[in-house]
Amino acid sequence: MARKIIVSNRLPVKVRRADGTMTFEPSEGGLATGLGSVYKEGENIWLGWPGLCVEESEEQQVITELQKERMQPVFLTESDIKEYYEGFSNETLWPTFHYFSQFAVYEQSYWEAYYRVNQKFCEQIVKFANPDDTIWIHDYQLLLLPSMVRESLPDSTIGFFQHIPFPSYEVFRMLPWRKQILQGLLGADLIGFHTYDDVRHFVSSVIHLVGLAASHGIIETGNRSVMVDAFPMGIDYDKYAQTANSEKVSGMVQEFQEALRHRKIILSIDRLDYSKGIPQRLRAFEMFLKQYPEFHEQVTLIMIVVPSRDQVEKYKELKIEVDELVGRINGLYRTLSWAPVQYYYHSFPFEELSAFYRMAHVALVTPMRDGMNLVCKEYIASRNDGTGVLILSEMAGAAKELSEAILINPNDVHQMVGALQQALIVPEENQRVAVASMQATVQKYNIHHWVNLFMDRLTYAKEKQNALKTT
Numbered sequence: 015m016a017r018k019i020i021v022s023n024r025l026p027v028k029v030r031r032a033d034g035t036m037t038f039e040p041s042e043g044g045l046a047t048g049l050g051s052v053y054k055e056g057e058n059i060w061l062g063w064p065g066l067c068v069e070e071s072e073e074q075q076v077i078t079e080l081q082k083e084r085m086q087p088v089f090l091t092e093s094d095i096k097e098y099y100e101g102f103s104n105e106t107l108w109p110t111f112h113y114f115s116q117f118a119v120y121e122q123s124y125w126e127a128y129y130r131v132n133q134k135f136c137e138q139i140v141k142f143a144n145p146d147d148t149i150w151i152h153d154y155q156l157l158l159l160p161s162m163v164r165e166s167l168p169d170s171t172i173g174f175f176q177h178i179p180f181p182s183y184e185v186f187r188m189l190p191w192r193k194q195i196l197q198g199l200l201g202a203d204l205i206g207f208h209t210y211d212d213v214r215h216f217v218s219s220v221i222h223l224v225g226l227a228a229s230h231g232i233i234e235t236g237n238r239s240v241m242v243d244a245f246p247m248g249i250d251y252d253k254y255a256q257t258a259n260s261e262k263v264s265g266m267v268q269e270f271q272e273a274l275r276h277r278k279i280i281l282s283i284d285r286l287d288y289s290k291g292i293p294q295r296l297r298a299f300e301m302f303l304k305q306y307p308e309f310h311e312q313v314t315l316i317m318i319v320v321p322s323r324d325q326v327e328k329y330k331e332l333k334i335e336v337d338e339l340v341g342r343i344n345g346l347y348r349t350l351s352w353a354p355v356q357y358y359y360h361s362f363p364f365e366e367l368s369a370f371y372r373m374a375h376v377a378l379v380t381p382m383r384d385g386m387n388l389v390c391k392e393y394i395a396s397r398n399d400g401t402g403v404l405i406l407s408e409m410a411g412a413a414k415e416l417s418e419a420i421l422i423n424p425n426d427v428h429q430m431v432g433a434l435q436q437a438l439i440v441p442e443e444n445q446r447v448a449v450a451s452m453q454a455t456v457q458k459y460n461i462h463h464w465v466n467l468f469m470d471r472l473t474y475a476k477e478k479q480n481a482l483k484t485t
């Protein structure tokens with residue numbers, strides 16, 4: 015029977031090594047929950063890197079443990095991680111795809127490592143897959159994989175989804191390896207992005223750089239048709255709504271509110287990343303405090319920054335910049351009993367995160383560029399009393415769906431300041447109308463809907479392909 019194989023750079027598992035023993039704990043991210051209905055069924059599996067480099071002598075133990083969770087590891091060396099992951103993926107592709115080309119490193123050895131590691135993934139897939147299996151590949155670390163797999167398993171069904179933006183042709187064309195990347199992707203039967211803009215940009219790059227024709231979301235490669243479409247990713251709505259309603263979280267909300275003296279809360283949550291616009295957000299908050307002294311001691315910005323990619327130079331620099339800005343704002347405005355910015359440089363357990371979502375009057379989500387952004391959707395799902403205000407960057411994929419938010423351009427500091435002031439005085443009635451409408455959207459287009467939609471389209475794409483072959 016044909017199986018389904020999920021492939022991503024990282025497996026949804028936390029493997030830790032302490033005092034010579036390894037522990038394995040499934041991670042509960044949104045994607046893992048959504049795809050649970052796929053890889054945990056029948057003979058299906060999820061294939062990827064377990065998140066740490068292991069000695070050859072440890073490999074069998076890792077394989078055995080992960081197989082219990084229906085996962086199959088791809089082992090990567092330290093130099094693979096340095097050059098393929100930190101290097102090509104995060105220093106070349108990530109900045110380019112987020113319109114930060116000035117940060118992009120064009121390094122041949124990174125490209126070679128990227129090619130080599132994509133091949134490693136391909137070899138593992140070929141070991142496990144039957145010729146007619148369905149393979150769903152995720153994200154920008156594996157752009158070459160669809161064509162590599164197609165070559166070894168020509169009849170397989172291959173889907174690819176990119177979680178980050180696809181940039182406009184003018185930006186994408188700057189990459190020295192642009193053509194190979196597009197050709198790598200075109201091995202898939204279905205290529206998905208979060209938004210129609212990403213689809214348009216991708217198709218335009220294919221037309222200009224590969225010289226293929228495309229119409230109505232179908233690219234003709236000569237012997238195959240490749241379908242391209244938008245699939246805006248959702249969250250596990252019920253999980254966020256139910257956790258926000260739980261007794262434990264209610265207790266936390268009360269405790270946190272008392273500690274913060276019942277001040278109005280503005281919430282900001284991101285991984286440390288220049289694409290998220292953290293310094294720009296802090297500068298806007300600083301200007302807001304300067305312009306509206308009546309809000310002093312009345313509002314607190316809770317800023318959660320989750321450490322990320324801290325081996326990459328640009329991220330180290332960003333950390334210093336954020337530390338300095340927070341220090342400057344608190345140094346200027348704090349009083350004995352009030353710190354304008356409560357800054358946390360670590361992640362929180364899920365229930366505490368839920369408590370923050372529930373107690374925040376305003377969520378300030380202002381990325382410079384974001385494929386989708388799930389934080390804003392999680393905030394909306396957690397608003398169990400129906401109030402709340404979302405300030406959202408136009409540059410996040412989510413802005414296409416959440417049009418009732420206060421939409422801002424993150425490069426316009428004055429607009430952000432105005433949005434903050436407006437958000438803090440929106441009448442409750444208006445908050446309820448906007449939140450109810452956004453909740454309906456986020457609830458309907460949840461993560462399960464997203465998985466089913468993609469899988470159904472993939473089946474359809476393959477059927478069409480087969481029908482064409484026989485006519």
Ligand code: GDG
Nearest residue numbers: 177247283320360361362363364367384385386387388389
């Ligand atoms: C990429 C794309 C796209 C954050 N702090 C804590 C915590 N988180 C969780 C959030 C949320 C996730 O991390 C972040 O997801 P985002 O979507 O906002 O951003 P990326 O990590 O950049 O994700 C993005 C996404 O892929 C999916 O396609 O939306 O555009 O860049 O779920 O809740 N979780 C916990 N503690 C924290 O302190 N437990």
